[in-house]
Amino acid sequence: xxxxxxxxxxxxxxxxxxxxxxxxxxxxxxxxxxxxxxxxxxxxxxxxxxxxxxxxxxxxxxxxxxxxxxxxxxxxxxxxxxxxxxxxxxxxxxxxxxxxxxxxxxxxxxxxxxxxxxxxxxxxxxxxxxxxxxxxxxxxxxxxxxxxxxxxxxxxxxxxxxxxxxxxxxxxxxxxxxxxxxxxxxxxxxxxxxxxxxxxxxxxxxxxxxxxxxxxxxxxxxxxxxxxxxxxxxxxxxxxxxxxxxxxxxxxxxxxxxxxxxxxxxxxxxxxxxxxxxxxxxxxxxxxxxxxxxxxxxxxxxxxxxxxxxxxxxxxxxxxxxxxxxxxxxxxxxxxxxxxxxxxxxxxxxxxxxxxxxxxxxxxxxxxxxxxxxxxxxxxxxxxxxxxxxxxxxxxxx
Amino acid sequence: xxxxxxxxxxxxxxxxxxxxxxxxxxxxxxxxxxxxxxxxxxxxxxxxxxxxxxxxxxxxxxxxxxxxxxxxxxxxxxxxxxxxxxxxxxxxxxxxxxxxxxxxxxxxxxxxxxxxxxxxxxxxxxxxxxxxxxxxxxxxxxxxxxxxxxxxxxxxxxxxxxxxxxxxxxxxxxxxxxxxxxxxxxxxxxxxxxxxxxxxxxxxxxxxxxxxxxxxxxxxxxxxxxxxxxxxxxxxxxxxxxxxxxxxxxxxxxxxxxxxxxxxxxxxxxxxxxxxxxxxxxxxxxxxxxxxxxxxxxxxxxxxxxxxxxxxxxxxxxxxxxxxxxxxxxxxxxxxxxxxxxxxxxxxxxxxxxxxxxxxxxxxxxxxxxxxxxxxxxxxxxxxxxxxxxxxxxxxxxxxxxxxxxxxxxxxxxxxxxxxxxxxxxxxxxxxxxxxxxxxxxxxxx
Numbered sequence: 091x092x093x094x095x096x097x098x099x100x101x102x103x104x105x106x107x108x109x110x111x112x113x114x115x116x117x118x119x120x121x122x123x124x125x126x127x128x129x130x131x132x133x134x135x136x137x138x139x140x141x142x143x144x145x146x147x148x149x150x151x152x153x154x155x156x157x158x159x160x161x162x163x164x165x166x167x168x169x170x171x172x173x174x175x176x177x178x179x180x181x182x183x184x185x186x187x188x189x190x191x192x193x194x195x196x197x198x199x200x201x202x203x204x205x206x207x208x209x210x211x212x213x214x215x216x217x218x219x220x221x222x223x224x225x226x227x228x229x230x231x232x233x234x235x236x237x238x239x240x241x242x243x244x245x246x247x248x249x250x251x252x253x254x255x256x257x258x259x260x261x262x263x264x265x266x267x268x269x270x271x272x273x274x275x276x277x278x279x280x281x282x283x284x285x286x287x288x289x290x291x292x293x294x295x296x297x298x299x300x301x302x303x304x305x306x307x308x309x310x311x312x313x314x315x316x317x318x319x320x321x322x323x324x325x326x327x328x329x330x331x332x333x334x335x336x337x338x339x340x341x342x343x344x345x346x347x348x349x350x351x352x353x354x355x356x357x358x359x360x361x362x363x364x365x366x367x368x369x370x371x372x373x374x375x376x377x378x379x380x381x382x383x384x385x386x387x388x389x390x391x392x393x394x395x396x397x398x399x400x401x402x403x404x405x406x407x408x409x410x411x412x413x414x415x416x417x418x419x420x421x422x423x424x425x426x427x428x429x430x431x432x433x434x435x436x437x438x439x440x441x442x443x444x445x446x447x448x449x450x451x452x453x454x455x456x457x458x459x460x461x462x463x464x465x466x467x468x469x470x471x472x473x474x475x476x477x478x479x480x481x482x483x484x485x486x487x488x
Numbered sequence: 489x490x491x492x493x494x495x496x497x498x499x500x501x502x503x504x505x506x507x508x509x510x511x512x513x514x515x516x517x518x519x520x521x522x523x524x525x526x527x528x529x530x531x532x533x534x535x536x537x538x539x540x541x542x543x544x545x546x547x548x549x550x551x552x553x554x555x556x557x558x559x560x561x562x563x564x565x566x567x568x569x570x571x572x573x574x575x576x577x578x579x580x581x582x583x584x585x586x587x588x589x590x591x592x593x594x595x596x597x598x599x600x601x602x603x604x605x606x607x608x609x610x611x612x613x614x615x616x617x618x619x620x621x622x623x624x625x626x627x628x629x630x631x632x633x634x635x636x637x638x639x640x641x642x643x644x645x646x647x648x649x650x651x652x653x654x655x656x657x658x659x660x661x662x663x664x665x666x667x668x669x670x671x672x673x674x675x676x677x678x679x680x681x682x683x684x685x686x687x688x689x690x691x692x693x694x695x696x697x698x699x700x701x702x703x704x705x706x707x708x709x710x711x712x713x714x715x716x717x718x719x720x721x722x723x724x725x726x727x728x729x730x731x732x733x734x735x736x737x738x739x740x741x742x743x744x745x746x747x748x749x750x751x752x753x754x755x756x757x758x759x760x761x762x763x764x765x766x767x768x769x770x771x772x773x774x775x776x777x778x779x780x781x782x783x784x785x786x787x788x789x790x791x792x793x794x795x796x797x798x799x800x801x802x803x804x805x806x807x808x809x810x811x812x813x814x815x816x817x818x819x820x821x822x823x824x825x826x827x828x829x830x831x832x833x834x835x836x837x838x839x840x841x842x843x844x845x846x847x848x849x850x851x852x853x854x855x856x857x858x859x860x861x862x863x864x865x866x867x868x869x870x871x872x873x874x875x876x877x878x879x880x881x882x883x884x885x886x887x888x889x890x891x892x893x894x895x896x897x898x899x900x901x902x903x904x905x906x907x908x909x910x911x912x913x914x915x916x917x918x919x920x921x922x923x924x925x926x927x928x929x930x931x932x933x934x
Contacts, residue, residue: 474803
């Protein structure tokens with residue numbers, strides 16, 4: 091850093107840029123490519139057909155990858171899964187509806203529809219599990235919760251789209267048409283993949299590295315097709331930098347609300363630390379991998395580009411925020427571990443005093459404080475606080 | 489006959505058999521032990537088996553040991569082969585049985601003593617009251633409406649009532665000396681770590697010790713001889729005595745101060761520095777270690793704990809490590825300072841519990857003029873001594889017909905023999921001694 095003469099702010103910026111995931115760079119490249127060289131004429135039909143095949147393939151792979159055993163194994167923790175599903179399919183849509191209603195008129199209605207759409211999506215699987223593992227949360231529960239969310243999403247997301255979204259004009263085709271499309275493009279390949287899992291599951295699990303480019307390539311194809319149609323329909327004359335910044339602000343707001351609520355709920359239902367991390371990460375993420383192909387199946391091709399744009403912004407935002415949080419939780423846990431060996435909670439000399447501090451400290455040590463005990467613990471910690479003051483020579487008794 | 493050495497002498501002489509002693513003892517425990525809420529388990533079969541062995545040894549002309557045929561009980565936190573070690577908690581009522589006896593029990597058995605019962609305590613030894621949600625509140629034989637003190641309250645009550653000639657308890661911050669003081673008997677907190685802790689449910693390892701209760705200094709010394717590894721060292725013929733001053737002369741019954749002044753009128757008043765800080769540090773270390781030991785159980789079923797200890801233990805578990813370290817650092821400095829200061833003394837005098845036994849109906853005591861929970865603060869004068877690791881012998885002031893008060897005789901590390909001799913001297917002068925309770929409990933073992 092000294093040699094290159096970078097300031098700390100610059101260094102942080104570079105680090106931040108480097109932390110942008112490579113898939114996001116690929117997505118942006120495809121968006122730029124579609125903007126400069128959109129599929130036109132005969133290529134449009136080919137791109138559409140390829141995109142539809144890609145969507146079918148993606149959901150076939152989703153189905154084949156989904157492990158029922160993981161769901162069954164982790165299903166005992168029903169309280170956690172219930173609050174995680176509620177966060178994904180109740181809290182998120184509610185926050186989305188409220189924000190979209192408040193932000194009406196600020197940006198293109200289709201972009202706002204896209205913002206609302208992303209709140210209806212299932213959680214991510216891979217990154218939820220990865221961040222949970224990084225934060226030393228309950229990985230088994232994260233696998234179950236994220237898988238459950240994706241399974242439910244196959245049915246719930248299209249249903250919620252039909253229930254809460256009103257896309258202007260012809261953007262939203264009739265419900266019967268959508269059900270047919272969903273069945274053909276999402277459900278059938280998903281079920282086929284899942285039913286064939288006994289035969290191909292082992293191959294898929296063993297060859298994740300090989301299948302990843304297929305997975306990612308299919309999404310890139312859908313995005314290219316969608317943005318080609320969007321560019322021809324004049325997306326960049328409708329969307330400017332201000333729109334993108336507004337979308338980023340609104341996405342931040344939604345993510346902030348959901349994460350804050352998840353922290354609060356974790357305390358209210360006394361989730362242990364490991365499970366609270368699962369709720370935070372699984373309950374506050376939205377799947378680009380599911381969202382892009384679903385949009386391709388659910389919305390007219392001309393609108394898909396605008397619809398998925400907020401999702402792409404949200405996707406990168408959630409990666410930034412979750413990576414930072416996971417690293418922070420890991421540091422906390424490592425400190426806790428070093429001290430736990432001798433029976434204490436952290437490196438400060440300050441006693442937990444409020445109910446929130448006490449619940450947090452207890453969660454760090456792996457137990458919950460029953461409500462009936464809280465007043466007694468507050469009183470006892472007050473007594474111990476008095477002894478701490480006396481020990482330091484500042485108490486009355488000293 | 490209430491004295492252990494008298495019973496042992498009678499058994500050895502053949503004037504009574506160990507089996508007879510045990511049978512009478514078991515019958516008394518069944519009735520009066522339950523009435524005092526002092527006994528948690530009566531070990532009749534085991535006691536009769538051990539009595540048979542003692543009687544057989546005597547019949548064979550062998551010496552079963554200095555405690556031949558002497559029945560005793562232990563606080564409910566000693567391992568007993570084949571039984572769960574409960575530490576006074578319902579949480580461990582169905583725990584897997586201990587594989588073998590605690591080392592202290594093994595040594596007593598080798599000395600001829602016969603284990604007959606387990607005795608009530610504050611859950612996990614956290615308290616000075618023996619108010620136990622699972623077993624009930626142990627009553628003081630001198631006044632059944634009053635506390636026996638704790639946490640080894642059951643152990644003190646059965647000896648004070650004359651139901652057993654001696655018992656074992658544990659003392660972390662005063663859990664032997666406080667109940668000894670409130671029930672008018674002798675109780676020894678040994679030099680820290682000098683008596684075996686193997687097979688004893690831990691509370692706070694920095695201060696945990698086990699020790700005996702008895703009704704005379706001579707009994708206590710005999711039991712200590714059996715329990716301790718080392719032979720009794722010979723002490724000096726004259727004692728250099730000091731009276732602890734400062735906080736030790738405040739928050740005490742005037743009779744205790746008067747007795748200390750009468751026992752050693754010319755002894756200098758020794759003011760130890762930083763006593764309030766020492767007590768606070770002891771409080772913090774105890775809370776942190778005690779709480780840490782139960783973290784797994786909090787996660788499993790916090791509500792299964794005794795409400796009286798649950799919140800205290802959980803609060804202790806939440807203490808920051810840095811504060812615990814700070815308290816331990818202070819302890820090291822304090823111990824060194826005290827060792828230098830006490831180099832000129834053989835025995836220091838201080839009150840044990842700060843008052844007579846509080847009532848069960850209002851279990852509070854006055855500290856600095858304000859009511860404070862007895863469960864928490866009866867150890868105000870014992871806790872700072874535990875902090876130093878020094879041995880302390882609780883002795884009862886001789887005051888027949890009145891509620892008991894006790895003093896602490898504090899010695900140098902390994903100075904127990906000197907404390908026994910000093911206590912015997914005071915006994916000889918009629919200044920201290922156990923008085924049988926007035927009324928129902930006039931225990932007569934033989």
